[in-house]
Amino acid sequence: MILILGIAAGWLSGVIRSRITGTPYRVPEFSKIWLVLIAVFPQLLIFQIPYTAGWFSDTAAAAVLVISQLLLLVFIWFNRDKVGMCILGLGLILNLLVITLNGGLMPIASETAAALYPDVPSSTWEIGSRPGRSKNILLQPEDTRLALLSDSILLPEWFLWTRALSPGDLFIVLGVFWLLAVEKSAKPALPEIIPEYCEK
């Protein structure tokens, strides 16, 4: 949810900025968007839709997450001419690094999980298990490779939605905000007919 919030904040800032400068608000154009569709569709089935999530084992979920994020990295490579996309790519690399080094899922300490869900009995947080249909795996910090990059940043309690995220997630939020609020979009393409006129 915090990631979607970054999109909303970026769009709003971009619109306000365009009003102030008196220029029409434009978003950057992306190439190879089909890569995003192919990459994210399996993730939606495994992590987002409760009905289909049960069809997949934790091992399959881990494998799909890594492959899907690699595909997203390819998409980012094709769109690396945008600063925001490079920031977002850095976040993805950080997430992918810690996920890959820890078996394919994002590590989270049981203490962090308990802090997020104080009403859930601590016995629920079994080390090595995947809570619900999340992208997480419960690991002790001492058993986590690159624990610094895991879901270790706790947001204040007043924050309504996601309260724990990784440094990679922060870069992703920053990148998407930059894309929508700051990034200069490609100039509107001139009608294709103009070169024909020029030739004549």
Place this chain on the structure above:
Amino acid sequence: MKRAIQELYLSAGKINRRHVQLLLAMVILSLLVLGAGAPAMEGGAGGG
């Protein structure tokens, strides 16, 4: 009925390339951050 169709036609005409591009970019960016990000237990916890 004719008037309703005319109004629909007019409002459809207001949807230009920029609107479509904005919508597409929003959808793609939403999917991208959803796929690239891994905030804690967004899919639900405790067997959810």
